Amino acid sequence: MIHPLLTVQGMDIAFTERVCADIGFELHRGEWLGLVGESGSGKSLTCRGLIGLLPEGAQVTGQMTYGDRVFDLSNPQAPARLRGVEIAMIFQDPMSALDPLMTVEGHLKLRGRADGADLLRQVGLPDGENLLKSFPHQLSGGQCQRVALACALARHPKILIADEPTTALDVTVQAGILRKLRQLTDKQGMSVLFVTHDLGVVSEHCDRVMVMNAGRIVERGTAQDVLRAPKAGYTQNLLRAIPTPATRGRRLMSATPSEGEMSAASLRQPAEVALSLKHIRVTYQRPNGQRVNAVDGVSLSLRSGEILGLVGESGSGKSTVAKTAVGLVHADGGSVELAGRPVDWHRPQAEWRRAVQYIFQDPLGAMDPLSRILDQVRTPLDIHDIGQRRDRAVMAGKRLAEARLDPALHRKKPRMLSGGQRQRATIARALALSPKVLICDESVSALDVSVRAHILDLLMDLRAQTGVAILFISHDLSVIHHLCDRVAVMRGGRIVEEGDTAEVFATPQHDYTRALLAAIPKMPERDIGTLLQGESA
Amino acid sequence: MNWILLRTGRALLTLLLLIGFSFFVLSISGDPALSHLSADVDASAIDAFRRKWGLDLPLWQQFFIYVRGLFHGDFGMSYATGRPALEQIMAGMPVTVSLMLPTIFAAIGLGLPLGAFAAMRRGSTADRLTITLSVLALAVPNFLLGLMLMYVFSVHLGWIEPSGIVDWRSYLMPVATMALPMAAIFARFTRSAMLEILSHPMLDTARAGGLQPGRIKRAHVLPNIAVPLVTITALEFGHLFTAAVVAESVFGWPGTGRLLIDSVASRDFAVVQAILLLTGTTMILANLLADIAYGAIDPRVRDQRRRRVKA
Numbered sequence: 001m002i003h004p005l006l007t008v009q010g011m012d013i014a015f016t017e018r019v020c021a022d023i024g025f026e027l028h029r030g031e032w033l034g035l036v037g038e039s040g041s042g043k044s045l046t047c048r049g050l051i052g053l054l055p056e057g058a059q060v061t062g063q064m065t066y067g068d069r070v071f072d073l074s075n076p077q078a079p080a081r082l083r084g085v086e087i088a089m090i091f092q093d094p095m096s097a098l099d100p101l102m103t104v105e106g107h108l109k110l111r112g113r114a115d116g117a118d119l120l121r122q123v124g125l126p127d128g129e130n131l132l133k134s135f136p137h138q139l140s141g142g143q144c145q146r147v148a149l150a151c152a153l154a155r156h157p158k159i160l161i162a163d164e165p166t167t168a169l170d171v172t173v174q175a176g177i178l179r180k181l182r183q184l185t186d187k188q189g190m191s192v193l194f195v196t197h198d199l200g201v202v203s204e205h206c207d208r209v210m211v212m213n214a215g216r217i218v219e220r221g222t223a224q225d226v227l228r229a230p231k232a233g234y235t236q237n238l239l240r241a242i243p244t245p246a247t248r249g250r251r252l253m254s255a256t257p258s259e260g261e262m263s264a265a266s267l268r269q270p271a272e273v274a275l276s277l278k279h280i281r282v283t284y285q286r287p288n289g290q291r292v293n294a295v296d297g298v299s300l301s302l303r304s305g306e307i308l309g310l311v312g313e314s315g316s317g318k319s320t321v322a323k324t325a326v327g328l329v330h331a332d333g334g335s336v337e338l339a340g341r342p343v344d345w346h347r348p349q350a351e352w353r354r355a356v357q358y359i360f361q362d363p364l365g366a367m368d369p370l371s372r373i374l375d376q377v378r379t380p381l382d383i384h385d386i387g388q389r390r391d392r393a394v395m396a397g398k399r400l401a402e403a404r405l406d407p408a409l410h411r412k413k414p415r416m417l418s419g420g421q422r423q424r425a426t427i428a429r430a431l432a433l434s435p436k437v438l439i440c441d442e443s444v445s446a447l448d449v450s451v452r453a454h455i456l457d458l459l460m461d462l463r464a465q466t467g468v469a470i471l472f473i474s475h476d477l478s479v480i481h482h483l484c485d486r487v488a489v490m491r492g493g494r495i496v497e498e499g500d501t502a503e504v505f506a507t508p509q510h511d512y513t514r515a516l517l518a519a520i521p522k523m524p525e526r527d528i529g530t531l532l533q534g535e536s537a
Numbered sequence: 538m539n540w541i542l543l544r545t546g547r548a549l550l551t552l553l554l555l556i557g558f559s560f561f562v563l564s565i566s567g568d569p570a571l572s573h574l575s576a577d578v579d580a581s582a583i584d585a586f587r588r589k590w591g592l593d594l595p596l597w598q599q600f601f602i603y604v605r606g607l608f609h610g611d612f613g614m615s616y617a618t619g620r621p622a623l624e625q626i627m628a629g630m631p632v633t634v635s636l637m638l639p640t641i642f643a644a645i646g647l648g649l650p651l652g653a654f655a656a657m658r659r660g661s662t663a664d665r666l667t668i669t670l671s672v673l674a675l676a677v678p679n680f681l682l683g684l685m686l687m688y689v690f691s692v693h694l695g696w697i698e699p700s701g702i703v704d705w706r707s708y709l710m711p712v713a714t715m716a717l718p719m720a721a722i723f724a725r726f727t728r729s730a731m732l733e734i735l736s737h738p739m740l741d742t743a744r745a746g747g748l749q750p751g752r753i754k755r756a757h758v759l760p761n762i763a764v765p766l767v768t769i770t771a772l773e774f775g776h777l778f779t780a781a782v783v784a785e786s787v788f789g790w791p792g793t794g795r796l797l798i799d800s801v802a803s804r805d806f807a808v809v810q811a812i813l814l815l816t817g818t819t820m821i822l823a824n825l826l827a828d829i830a831y832g833a834i835d836p837r838v839r840d841q842r843r844r845r846v847k848a
Contacts, residue, residue: 051745053741053744053745080744080747082747083744083745083746083747084745084746084747084748085747088745088746088747089741089745090742090745091738091741091742091745093738096737096738096739097738097739097741097742098739098742099739099743099756099757099760099761100739100761100835100836100837101760101761101834101835101836102756102757102760106756110743110746110748110752110756111746111747111748135836135837135840137836137837137840138836138840148742151742151746152745152746154746155746155747161745
């Protein structure tokens, strides 16, 4: 039996309470080991503990063997000697990983590499010479992450710890970086500890995988085994929460089709158009005076009870289009029509404001931090003077109940809630005025998969119960496929393809759509039998 | 380069506004003839005084004459002494500058390391002590601090002459009076700037890359705290003269600061106006230098300016 390159035994991490318990694993030469878990599961802390990068106040115990050297993890200085030379690490946010005041060359030279251009070429930046003199703010997110990768590889480490390195990037960029990383590690026999919440990425790239929950490793095995036939209840639930082609149009978290789904099916008949955007054009002036078309003649129509997906990568203009529908961005051309009537920008817009509601990506940023949840849901009722003053608190409570927020939380402030609970609250607030149209702008993108599954179920039920039309903006194609009736693909301010979701995904017409679809990390077909067995056991 | 021209032009405009504003405000603040002549002189003497100093002309003509004079280096004459205002100010300048320079060096030399030290030991007793002391130094008014020093070291201990310039030790108390509150500001600013950088993810990248702590501080931390420090240094330049005014009055130093107090009291417009111009110009220059320094330090600022100039 070959000796593993890295062995971790009995690692515990505690602050005031224990956050990671009895972590132990082996990492072999040239292997990609996936570490999967939701936020707060302790996966990042585990990684940081390995190279002594934990925040102050962390108490660590445990032992790590690297090659034939043994390290006591309770002393953060001990594994620190391996940093960069033997074990390197890259992080999630590429834009803040680099020093804004230092050139790319400066970063590489600091790590003893004078041959920066060569190194950049290795990580897939062919224009290395020119990039060397660039500063981080002049690069894209993908380029920054490749530079950070070059920094990590500068001293030829044997192990790379990658903590959600592509989560903040577009799918096509992610696919390119991961492919490159795989090539590099295969060539140099490097091992990778790959932290992610994306099981698709694990399935495509990792040899083995560990699943973490609440500070413990709950399951481990080869990636294909774990994803096909998960044994631990937690892993099974995690997998169930992920939208796949098989889950399209069905609730994720309950096995039996709900009442909602039944009536959703009956709603699929042609309904009246709730919102239509006609030839929307938005231009903005770059700081250098050049005028750019952020949105270039986009038309969309949304029927009552319909969920329309709007998909595209960052900078494609999808949010800008949606914001014209609520007047957050003023269209330079085209018109917004509500139930067939054009919105007049120069008239009082109370009716229109009531009818179209917007839900943002970051619920904390969208709420007043000092005001109680119930009051925030009540505010729109006060503004639009709906119902009797004394009834409004009850009405707000009802909306929160519809969004399935625990009544015990109604009187709390946003900071006391979890991310998923906050997003429920903003959904309740958007529903307060019984809107005809709900615009969800990346509203589930920042949520953990199981939380996301609940919110997706909620949106599906709401559509069925209230017949609200939903414009669902996302960069995540699998979520779009799961939820939306129709989909429009945006690129560079234009819609390049639009149609029935199933058709677009089955037979994409535009090259860009094909590229996007090809870049989604694929999950293996699940063994449904094992899943059900696990459930009954 | 274009950008510097643009910025210099704006600095000159600011200066012109300062000249105009101070001139008109001083003009409406009181009649110098009445404050320089005793109350019982007759009307003809007052008229003669006004004619002599051109105060009988319309205000705009007075302003025009004044500005024309400025271009020839003529800042007007002092009503009190009849000598050129500039000459009087320059006589006090060496004294004032000899207080200001040690003060700014002492303030930075004391505040910066203290703030950096506190930030690196965040939450420790040393950190809390630094914060408490800096609040105290800021809360005590300059003049009170000066009087307290004088009481302890001159009256009680008798170590240092209480006022005037006798030997090098005479500098200790006025410079301490001026520098302590300023050092407190530098310490607080450095501390918060440093804390922000120390928690920046780029330092994780650097640490994970195996860079040594000293190397990380030199390469990443110091350049990044330079930007906020340049800002605060430029701002503190303005406070420097204010502090000198107080210190010179408390310790009886014959500098420009005390001259300002005396001239304001006696409505000696030309002198007051000249001092305002001088300190204003210093402030404007300090800010101009700070703006140039931002560009030298931060490439993002450079790019932004390049784009703006093109537009």
